[in-house]
Amino acid sequence: MAREYNPKEIEKKWQDIWDKEEPFKAEIDRSKPKYYTLVEFPYPSGEGLHVGHPRPYTAMDIIARKRRMEGYNVLFAMGWDAFGLPTENYAIKNKIHPKIVTEKNVARFKAQLKSLGYSFDWSREINTTDPEYYKWTQWIFLKLFEKGLAYKAEMPINWCTQCKVGLANEEVVNGVCERCGGQVVRKVKKQWMLKITDYAEKLLNDLDKVDYTEKIKTQQRNWIGRSEGAEVDFKIKGTDECLRVFTTRPDTLFGATYMVVSPEHPIIDKYKDKIKNYEEIQKYKQEASKKSDFERTELVKEKTGVELKGLKAINPVSQKEIPIWISDYVLMSYGTGAIMAVPAHDERDWEFAKKFNLPIIEVVKGGNVNEAAFTDTESGILVNSDFLNGMEVSDAKKKMIAWLEEKGIGKKKVNYKLRDWVFSRQRYWGEPIPLVYCEKCGWVPVPESELPVTLPDVENYMPTDTGESPLSNIKDWVETTCPKCGGKATRETDTMPQWAGSSWYFLRFTDPHNNKAFASKEAIDYWMPVDWYNGGMEHTTLHLLYSRFWHKFLYDIGCVSMPEPYVKRTSHGMILGKNNEKMSKSRGNVINPDDIVNEFGADTLRTYEMFIGAFDQSAPWSQQGVKGCRRFLDRVWRLMDIVVDGDSYSNELETKMHQTIKKVSLDFEQMKFNTAIAAMMSLVNDFYAVQKINKAELKTFLILLNPVAPHITEEMWQELGFEGRLYNQKWPKWIEEKTVENTVEIAIQINGKVRSTVSISIDDDKATVKEKVMSNEVIKKNIEGKSIVKEIYIPGKIYNIVVK
RNA sequence: GCGGGUGUGGCGGAAUUGGCAGACGCGCUAGAUUCAGGUUCUAGUGGGAAACUAUGCAGGUUCAAAUCCUGUCACCCGCACCA
Numbered sequence: 008m009a010r011e012y013n014p015k016e017i018e019k020k021w022q023d024i025w026d027k028e029e030p031f032k033a034e035i036d037r038s039k040p041k042y043y044t045l046v047e048f049p050y051p052s053g054e055g056l057h058v059g060h061p062r063p064y065t066a067m068d069i070i071a072r073k074r075r076m077e078g079y080n081v082l083f084a085m086g087w088d089a090f091g092l093p094t095e096n097y098a099i100k101n102k103i104h105p106k107i108v109t110e111k112n113v114a115r116f117k118a119q120l121k122s123l124g125y126s127f128d129w130s131r132e133i134n135t136t137d138p139e140y141y142k143w144t145q146w147i148f149l150k151l152f153e154k155g156l157a158y159k160a161e162m163p164i165n166w167c168t169q170c171k172v173g174l175a176n177e178e179v180v181n182g183v184c185e186r187c188g189g190q191v192v193r194k195v196k197k198q199w200m201l202k203i204t205d206y207a208e209k210l211l212n213d214l215d216k217v218d219y220t221e222k223i224k225t226q227q228r229n230w231i232g233r234s235e236g237a238e239v240d241f242k243i244k245g246t247d248e249c250l251r252v253f254t255t256r257p258d259t260l261f262g263a264t265y266m267v268v269s270p271e272h273p274i275i276d277k278y279k280d281k282i283k284n285y286e287e288i289q290k291y292k293q294e295a296s297k298k299s300d301f302e303r304t305e306l307v308k309e310k311t312g313v314e315l316k317g318l319k320a321i322n323p324v325s326q327k328e329i330p331i332w333i334s335d336y337v338l339m340s341y342g343t344g345a346i347m348a349v350p351a352h353d354e355r356d357w358e359f360a361k362k363f364n365l366p367i368i369e370v371v372k373g374g375n376v377n378e379a380a381f382t383d384t385e386s387g388i389l390v391n392s393d394f395l396n397g398m399e400v401s402d403a404k405k406k407m408i409a410w411l412e413e414k415g416i417g418k419k420k421v422n423y424k425l426r427d428w429v430f431s432r433q434r435y436w437g438e439p440i441p442l443v444y445c446e447k448c449g450w451v452p453v454p455e456s457e458l459p460v461t462l463p464d465v466e467n468y469m470p471t472d473t474g475e476s477p478l479s480n481i482k483d484w485v486e487t488t489c490p491k492c493g494g495k496a497t498r499e500t501d502t503m504p505q506w507a508g509s510s511w512y513f514l515r516f517t518d519p520h521n522n523k524a525f526a527s528k529e530a531i532d533y534w535m536p537v538d539w540y541n542g543g544m545e546h547t548t549l550h551l552l553y554s555r556f557w558h559k560f561l562y563d564i565g566c567v568s569m570p571e572p573y574v575k576r577t578s579h580g581m582i583l584g585k586n587n588e589k590m591s592k593s594r595g596n597v598i599n600p601d602d603i604v605n606e607f608g609a610d611t612l613r614t615y616e617m618f619i620g621a622f623d624q625s626a627p628w629s630q631q632g633v634k635g636c637r638r639f640l641d642r643v644w645r646l647m648d649i650v651v652d653g654d655s656y657s658n659e660l661e662t663k664m665h666q667t668i669k670k671v672s673l674d675f676e677q678m679k680f681n682t683a684i685a686a687m688m689s690l691v692n693d694f695y696a697v698q699k700i701n702k703a704e705l706k707t708f709l710i711l712l713n714p715v716a717p718h719i720t721e722e723m724w725q726e727l728g729f730e731g732r733l734y735n736q737k738w739p740k741w742i743e744e745k746t747v748e749n750t751v752e753i754a755i756q757i758n759g760k761v762r763s764t765v766s767i768s769i770d771d772d773k774a775t776v777k778e779k780v781m782s783n784e785v786i787k788k789n790i791e792g793k794s795i796v797k798e799i800y801i802p803g804k805i806y807n808i809v810v811k
Numbered sequence: 812g813c814g815g816g817u818g819u820g821g822c823g824g825a826a827u828u829g830g831c832a833g834a835c836g837c838g839c840u841a842g843a844u845u846c847a848g849g850u851u852c853u854a855g856u857g858g859g860a861a862a863c864u865a866u867g868c869a870g871g872u873u874c875a876a877a878u879c880c881u882g883u884c885a886c887c888c889g890c891a892c893c894a
Contacts, residue, residue, distance in 0.1 A: 548889085
């Protein structure tokens with residue numbers, strides 16, 4: 008009898024051996040093909056690891072371990088995305104420096120991850136808060152600044168009243184702060200912005216070049232939100248000015264019966280004197296400014312607005328005079344902040360026109376514009392539109408654009424929903440933006456030789472009530488000299504958002520200790536691009552887009568040699584609490600992976616997380632399910648009691664062995680870990696059914712299971728006296744012909760209903776099978792006295808007899 | 812509202828170039844081992860006494876449908892007045 012399976016003991020043992028022997032250390036080796044597997048590096052929160060973390064990590068660890076056994080040189084590394092609000096908030100509350108908090112959290116996370124036996128190359132560990140790391144984050148920012156892709160703009164930003172910090176649009180979820188749930192209002196601030204919109208087209212088009220799941224591509228496309236249309240200038244009556252609008256329906260220009268501008272539109276102040284109801288307008292503006300974008304666009308169902316009395320526009324095609332309104336359903340941040348309203352063919356305009364009694368002119372036939380807006384763009388013939396009459400919508404669009412361009416009052420235009428990236432945070436715990444402001448020279452970059460601009464040590468990192476960064480209180484840090492003229496200058500006190508460090512970390516992994524460049528050309532050329540990147544659905548818009556943007560920029564300036572950073576991107580589902588609800592502290596349903604490791608072992612946790620369900624779908628946690636996986640590993644362990652000699656697969660198990668190798672190999676590639684494990688469980692059941700397993704079979708089995716449960720398999724390998732280490736064995740191959748059983752049982756159906764089964768040889772031809780079928784007693788009885796209409800034989804599957 | 816997804820035993824889930832629905836695991840039932848067992852082993856386990864009947868619901872195509880088509884309901888996720 009073998010000793011008892013004791014995961015506590017053997018897991019620690021092997022983790023120590025891996026630390027010492029460093030088998031997962033990745034070095035450039037041109038004799039092998041490289042493979043770069045990547046998981047999202049975590050934010051080391053104070054709560055420690057969550058059971059959600061090991062799901063993607065184990066999945067990619069399986070891929071990494073399998074790839075190594077297939078002969079690849081694998082890069083798989085881990086690090087810490089450690090800047091961020093929770094750490095800073097904790098630091099403020101407990102009066103501990105965020106650096107100390109971070110160190111503590113990282114130590115905890117690292118110990119937890121180590122206890123799970125991942126094959127990370129720990130010598131490549133990185134930390135975004137390390138000055139040696141953020142030096143290069145700052146360096147990339149300066150390159151962006153140099154190329155004019157970073158600029159400061161006065162922006163109405165989302166202001167979280169609780170965190171006292173500006174948020175990007177994307178960080179506002181349902182009108183509240185994504186992090187703290189606090190109320191978000193609009194506030195105007197000077198912000199550093201990154202011109203991601205310059206890359207909108209490339210970010211969109213290059214999605215065709217990469218292997219992301221369709222779901223992910225769709226989300227990226229939606230977020231970029233490309234729409235084609237035209238810009239059209241409307242003359243403002245009695246002035247030389249034009250009001251420019253963006254429209255996707257230039258064909259409906261004859262139906263434009265009024266215009267609407269956003270409350271922030273500059274035209275209002277410009278023609279202050281002409282507007283007769285200026286006070287009323289001011290009042291409306293003030294109310295609108297109190298609302299967040301969310302409230303303006305979400306909560307207010309009923310359209311509101313005020314006419315700009317005294318101002319009129321001229322419809323450029325009909326020459327008719329039309330009124331101009333302001334309304335908060337028009338956003339300054341999209342298009343030109345002004346629209347032409349075609350109530351007959353736009354639902355929002357139609358609603359607005361009905362409410363304020365504005366004229367509705369039908370210009371596309373097909374609906375009843377008194378009842379509802381007719382918005383079909385596929386079909387429909389133009390009417391009431393002079394030179395467009397009788398044309399199809401699509402032709403009319405082209406014709407109108409040509410006409411506008413000829414007259415010089417409009418042009419074809421592509422717009423994107425994607426907006427520039429608000430890159431400033433008024434916070435302490437982030438990368439300082441490496442710029443100084445000089446009265447004479449303006450914004451001047453800190454010279455490369457002086458990077459990194461480090462965070463000063465301070466007593467107090469409380470945010471200021473004015474919305475300035477805590478850094479602004481530190482005089483001797485803020486006051487500096489201008490690198491250009493040597494005069495007095497002040498440092499930028501805003502810091503970068505958390506997205507910054509994670510926008511290029513995958514590049515740093517290729518060469519993490521380089522102090523001459525963010526990574527050497529050699530390392531980048533060898534390791535990049537990332538072959539397989541798995542992460543959460545919650546990061547498939549922002550992080551993925553931002554990091555693709557930075558990478559494309561680095562490509563354009565010649566720092567990397569491929570336009571896309573990730574060849575393949577997949578995503579995992581969430582792990583939920585018992586009752587299918589999100590795990591959260593407030594619900595009290597959080598499972599701590601440490602407890603599972605302590606009670607059952609890391610291999611059990613890993614196996615369970617992979618067995619829990621389809622990888623890309625969310626799945627509820629079940630303590631019973633964990634037990635089942637432990638039971639499986641116990642059974643695997645006890646295989647040592649029934650092992651016999653043999654250096655090739657036994658006759659009775661040969662087919663099953665080849666089937667399992669095939670199933671596991673292919674399922675791992677498709678991230679169908681649950682069915683791969685099921686196949687291995689089934690194989691183990693067979694070993695017990697025949698009450699023996701020979702060494703050849705056991706070797707193969709241990710290799711197959713090793714990526715999932717690396718400790719127990721490695722221990723058994725050693726215990727059984729097999730040569731070398733399991734982790735550098737070769738991945739087994741299957742022989743296709745040997746995956747097929749010689750004899751199979753097929754179903755016999757009468758009129759599509761299974762009546763009996765029959766055993767046939769795989770080589771039997773139809774006639775032979777028919778003979779066997781027809782001599783079956785049950786079938787004989789069933790077709791007695793009936794006439795056979797048709798017989799269908801699907802080789803090796805089914806024999807169906809249609810009778811009357 | 813738009814986009815994407817999911818509905819299968821008591822539970823997690825398998826099976827989709829249409830071909831024996833319920834693999835694998837949990838739970839449950841019975842028996843064996845055990846001083847004992849939250850251990851292990853053996854057998855059984857969708858419903859129904861049975862004919863039969865079962866993949867959210869209603870139709871359709873087919874020799875054959877969880878899988879294809881039409882309609883419909885429910886839930887989840889993302890986006891949300893983007894002109």
